[in-house]
Amino acid sequence: MFKAITACMWLFAFNSLVSSEYVYEGLPSDSVEPDWWQKEIIYQIYVRSFKDSDGDGIGDLNGITEKVPYFKTIDVGAVWLSPIFLSPQNDFGYDVSDYKEIDPIYGSMADFERMRDEFHKHGIKILLDFVPNHTSDEHEWFQKSVKKIEPFSDYYVWKDPIRDAYGNVTPPSNWLGVFNSGSAWEWNEERQQYYLHQFQVKQPDLNYRNPSVREEIKNTLLYWLGRGVDGFRFDAVNYLFEREDLADEPKSNKIGYLDTDYDSLTHTSTLDQPETYSIVRQWRQMLDSYRTREKKTKFMMVECYSPFDKTLLYYGTNSEPGAHFPFNFLFIGTFDQQSDAAKVHNMIKSWIRGMPTGMWPNWVLGNHDNARMASRSNPMLVDGLHMIQHLLPGTSVTYYGDELGLIDTNVRWDQTVDPAGLNVGPYRFLKFSRDPVRTPFPWDSSYNAGFSNSSSLWLPLNADYWKKNMAEESRFKSNLRSYRQLARLRRSLTFVKGDLHLYTLSKWVFGFSRSFYDHPTYFIVVNFGSEIEIVNLLEARGTLPVTLKVKVSSINSGFVTGNVLRTDKVLLRPKAALVLTTSLINEDS
Numbered sequence: 001m002f003k004a005i006t007a008c009m010w011l012f013a014f015n016s017l018v019s020s021e022y023v024y025e026g027l028p029s030d031s032v033e034p035d036w037w038q039k040e041i042i043y044q045i046y047v048r049s050f051k052d053s054d055g056d057g058i059g060d061l062n063g064i065t066e067k068v069p070y071f072k073t074i075d076v077g078a079v080w081l082s083p084i085f086l087s088p089q090n091d092f093g094y095d096v097s098d099y100k101e102i103d104p105i106y107g108s109m110a111d112f113e114r115m116r117d118e119f120h121k122h123g124i125k126i127l128l129d130f131v132p133n134h135t136s137d138e139h140e141w142f143q144k145s146v147k148k149i150e151p152f153s154d155y156y157v158w159k160d161p162i163r164d165a166y167g168n169v170t171p172p173s174n175w176l177g178v179f180n181s182g183s184a185w186e187w188n189e190e191r192q193q194y195y196l197h198q199f200q201v202k203q204p205d206l207n208y209r210n211p212s213v214r215e216e217i218k219n220t221l222l223y224w225l226g227r228g229v230d231g232f233r234f235d236a237v238n239y240l241f242e243r244e245d246l247a248d249e250p251k252s253n254k255i256g257y258l259d260t261d262y263d264s265l266t267h268t269s270t271l272d273q274p275e276t277y278s279i280v281r282q283w284r285q286m287l288d289s290y291r292t293r294e295k296k297t298k299f300m301m302v303e304c305y306s307p308f309d310k311t312l313l314y315y316g317t318n319s320e321p322g323a324h325f326p327f328n329f330l331f332i333g334t335f336d337q338q339s340d341a342a343k344v345h346n347m348i349k350s351w352i353r354g355m356p357t358g359m360w361p362n363w364v365l366g367n368h369d370n371a372r373m374a375s376r377s378n379p380m381l382v383d384g385l386h387m388i389q390h391l392l393p394g395t396s397v398t399y400y401g402d403e404l405g406l407i408d409t410n411v412r413w414d415q416t417v418d419p420a421g422l423n424v425g426p427y428r429f430l431k432f433s434r435d436p437v438r439t440p441f442p443w444d445s446s447y448n449a450g451f452s453n454s455s456s457l458w459l460p461l462n463a464d465y466w467k468k469n470m471a472e473e474s475r476f477k478s479n480l481r482s483y484r485q486l487a488r489l490r491r492s493l494t495f496v497k498g499d500l501h502l503y504t505l506s507k508w509v510f511g512f513s514r515s516f517y518d519h520p521t522y523f524i525v526v527n528f529g530s531e532i533e534i535v536n537l538l539e540a541r542g543t544l545p546v547t548l549k550v551k552v553s554s555i556n557s558g559f560v561t562g563n564v565l566r567t568d569k570v571l572l573r574p575k576a577a578l579v580l581t582t583s584l585i586n587e588d589s
Contacts, residue, residue, distance in 0.1 A: 019345075019504045021503075037125075040125070044079075045400050047064065047082050047084055057457040062111050076124060085098060086098035088138050090202045096131050100223055113228075133239045133240055134198070135206065137204055157204075158193045180197075186201050232301075234323070236304070301325055327397070328351050337376075341509055344528070360395065361393060361395070365397075365399070375436075381526075386486055388526065404478075405468070409435075410460075411459065421433025421434070441470075442465035448461065482552060497516050499516065500513070501515075507529070520582050521582045545567065550580060
């Protein structure tokens with residue numbers, strides 16, 4: 001009797017919470033087909049950790065080439081490689097010493113071309129991670145800039161010091177570095193000036209107010225386009241310009257940070273300056289002109305951890321387009337274990353409705369700079385989050401290993417190599433180090449998870465690799481098998497062109513539906529809560545039939561593909577998720 005009363009009370013509360021919203025009108029049936037980058041999954045490969053072919057404990061290009069067939073099994077349409085350019089590897093490739101050379105750690109130019117050709121043979125595009133804001137201090141440009149050798153003298157941001165009455169020098173502003181826990185200015189004794197490094201001391205910022213620098217970067221991009229790459233991910237674009245007056249930045253008053261920590265300031269002088277948006281538009285114009293010659297879109301996506309309104313400006317406008325998209329970091333930055341259905345509903349709506357007219361959404365759950373999504377949320381939510389990511393309108397961007405539901409690896413202080421962790425010391429490295437999300441990909445349960453035959457890996461494997469690996473997850477109901485189902489399903493016309501409705505079905509149950517003319521309609525439901533819930537989808541959308549078929553089910557749902565459920569009584573276990581369809585046959589395209 002207690003259970004019956006509780007159920008009635010819950011249903012009453014449920015009825016008061018149901019809400020529905022039509023937020024996206026799909027593409028008309030007679031429209032131009034979406035471009036390749038709109039339909040495909042983009043998969044981020046952290047090169048050092050994907051596959052080691054030469055036994056040095058570090059992933060490389062030939063290792064990736066060996067695994068190209070894997071990407072076909074998960075329906076990936078493009079891969080984005082972390083930086084492979086020549087580098088001292090102080091920041092693992094994000095400190096470039098030569099933009100036009102491959103680092104020998106990863107292989108040779110011949111290895112790159114062989115990998116490129118193998119991807120293209122399989123119909124997969126290849127994107128490079130390009131680092132435009134800074135170089136290594138070992139780059140020839142910087143070495144000559146220190147010595148004021150023209151035309152390199154002003155290739156970097158150099159400023160005179162503030163001198164006191166005793167001749168002591170101090171930095172020209174209070175700006176702080178992202179990773180070095182201290183000033184963003186470094187004194188150079190030879191030149192007798194400070195140079196700006198918004199990241200590490202060994203990563204001096206390029207001076208984009210110098211037209212020669214802009215031309216160098218443009219020529220570098222053209223060089224790689226000529227090498228057959230299909231586009232770029234632009235790293236940290238919001239740092240490209242700074243205020244010329246060097247105005248100090250105000251305190252952020254964030255809790256838990258030292259005065260020397262980057263987040264202790266609000267970055268009004270060093271981020272998202274008007275000139276930065278102009279540069280992004282110029283790069284897009286160049287890529288579009290290259291497309292005109294090749295008849296294929298050359299793609300650009302940009303990284304910027306900026307306020308929401310400033311992030312959306314990187315799209316540009318229809319008349320002056322910027323990036324094809326800036327990364328949508330809402331699920332990385334604002335989704336956590338306390339997020340409920342209304343929050344997810346509003347996150348999705350805000351991006352889709354916030355975009356400039358005619359632009360395309362994207363969905364990102366993880367990357368090399370943030371804790372893995374399974375650790376940030378809950379391992380049991382991995383399938384549900386992938387359902388959201390892959391089946392909403394837009395481009396899906398996957399971080400390597402997330403298809404397996406990997407969690408962060410425990411990396412001890414004595415194993416730490418990430419400068420972001422090393423720079424803050426052994427007592428705070430756990431808060432800042434990115435090593436736990438960059439560890440080797442587990443291919444199977446063999447020695448070193450099939451990643452390498454070396455006795456020493458650049459980072460340790462996750463301790464659960466013996467059961468959480470690609471080969472094992474290919475054998476049974478798993479995150480990987482759910483991912484594969486979703487990757488195939490997103491190619492159907494309903495998801496390529498269909499409309500979108502969002503639903504808040506209870507405090508913790510979120511849903512959305514996709515429909516397109518006479519094609520099957522799909523209803524996706526995800527329980528973010530910790531209790532079993534029974535939802536009535538007919539109350540949310542009365543046009544649904546009385547039964548729906550399970551198309552994809554999360555590993556913890558208790559259902560399998562083909563189960564038929566009553567639409568008015570869909571049971572969801574805690575953290576469970578389902579993709580349901582109106583089609584009771586196997587023709588979903």
